[in-house]
Amino acid sequence: xxxxxxxxxxxxxxxxxxxxxxxxxxxxxxxLGHGEKWRNLRHYPPAQVIAPENLAEYLExxxxxxxxxxxxxxxxxxxxxxxxxxxxxxxxxxxxxxxCAVHKVRFxxxxxxxxxxxxxxxxxxxxxxxxxxxLQPLNLYGWSKHAFDLWAAGQxxxxxxxxxxxxxxxxxxxxxxxxxxxxKMISVVKVKHDEIATGGPVRLFKSDQPGMADGxxxxxxxxxxxxxxxxxxxxxxxxxxxxxxxxxxxxxSYADLARAVCAANNVPPNIxxxxxxxxxxxxxxxxxxxxxHRLRDAGFNHQFHTLEQGVNAYIRNHLLQPDMYR
Numbered sequence: 001x002x003x004x005x006x007x008x009x010x011x012x013x014x015x016x017x018x019x020x021x022x023x024x025x026x027x028x029x030x031x032l033g034h035g036e037k038w039r040n041l042r043h044y045p046p047a048q049v050i051a052p053e054n055l056a057e058y059l060e061x062x063x064x065x066x067x068x069x070x071x072x073x074x075x076x077x078x079x080x081x082x083x084x085x086x087x088x089x090x091x092x093x094x095x096x097x098x099x100c101a102v103h104k105v106r107f108x109x110x111x112x113x114x115x116x117x118x119x120x121x122x123x124x125x126x127x128x129x130x131x132x133x134x135l136q137p138l139n140l141y142g143w144s145k146h147a148f149d150l151w152a153a154g155q156x157x158x159x160x161x162x163x164x165x166x167x168x169x170x171x172x173x174x175x176x177x178x179x180x181x182x183x184k185m186i187s188v189v190k191v192k193h194d195e196i197a198t199g200g201p202v203r204l205f206k207s208d209q210p211g212m213a214d215g216x217x218x219x220x221x222x223x224x225x226x227x228x229x230x231x232x233x234x235x236x237x238x239x240x241x242x243x244x245x246x247x248x249x250x251x252x253s254y255a256d257l258a259r260a261v262c263a264a265n266n267v268p269p270n271i272x273x274x275x276x277x278x279x280x281x282x283x284x285x286x287x288x289x290x291x292x293h294r295l296r297d298a299g300f301n302h303q304f305h306t307l308e309q310g311v312n313a314y315i316r317n318h319l320l321q322p323d324m325y326r
Contacts, residue, residue: 001047002235003065005029005055005096006072010179011110011171011227013040015069017326018228020044027063029055029072039325040178055092059099067106067235070096076185077114077139078279089144094151100163107163108234111149111243113172113220113288114142125170125294127243129153138285149243165241167234172247172290175310176224177318177326188254189221189311192261193319201272202258209286214273215255217286220247223310229302230295240298247290248304260308264315 002019006012007028016026027048032038050058052072074088093109100107116123117136124131132150137143149168156162175187192202206214230246255271262269305313318324 001025001027001063001065003027003029003063003068005052005068005070005092006110007046008032008037008040008049009071010040010176010182011174011224011231012069012071013178014176014224014228014326015071015231016041016046017044018232020046027065035181037181040181042325056095062103065103065105067108068096068100069231069235070107070109073110073141073145075112075141077141078184079140082140085140085144086147089141090148090151093148097152097155097163097166098161100166101161104164106235107166108231109148109166109168110145111168111170112142112145113170113245113247113290114139114285115146115149115170116285116288117142118285119287123245123289123291125243125245125291127153127156127168129157153243162241165237165239167240168243169231169234170243170245170290171227172220172222172245172288174222174224174227176227176314177324178224180324188257189261189314190319192258193265193315196261196265196267201270202261203272203274204254204258205276205280206273207286208276208281212286215258215271216253218251218253219285219288220249220251220290221257221307221310222247222290223305223313225313226302226304226310230300233300233302237299242294242298244295244298245290245292246295247288247292248306249290249292250307251287251289252307256307257311260311261315263308264312265320 004012007016008030019026025047028046029050074085115137117138121134137146175189204215258271259269
């Protein structure tokens, strides 16, 4: 049995669907709420749904788990409640780490490319404390993920009890089905698709970096199917422990993404550049790219979708279908 926190969310529900399709029983921790989030689980109902506030009690009873995949978090890059973010993103992760260490259960947790800040210190997923201390996240969310990475590195350096196998995953820009509940944190692919659906132009932020043309901000965009392939690898790979980037290894421009969305919708490119909101200036990553050698060296040989392939698969197989969900 595998426990997936945030299991009704974007990455969690896609992982849950893949595990269930492969015959694996899953328990998820999440709030379904009063909206449409339950639809992320409609095709693959879980064995059990545990409210996050009841997770500690559930674990106290010593359930027979083979792994915990900890994806639940406050992931808004504009979050401002530091106490809530710390409790949710750091303290809960520490609790799950200790539980897995005691019960000898594999532990996979979500870190983030937001830990790299503006990229001035590079994007190397080196797990040493000196390497991690060089990173300067730009927002509270990125800092909370960075704080737990540093804490985990300290646990390993101090040789304290740790899960028998563990992996922190630094997700880059993930897009794909089942993200529809995410509000302002939904992927750029979905936002641009919706703009086209209303008959308008694709709107991109103007560059706020000297010498960088509008639309040439570059990110490592990765399709959800590639993310799930990596997580499944980490759930089964023997003796694997460490911090791993998860992107494609290739940065692509927002203009490239806009053209890919237009092509998947069979419309000519129509891009309009708008001013970046004041709240994002100085906090916006204009370049991210995931060095993937550590995960590759660990044995992950999956071939990633190109941006065009992933955008086309998302739009044609999901967004343009009567049922958009996985």
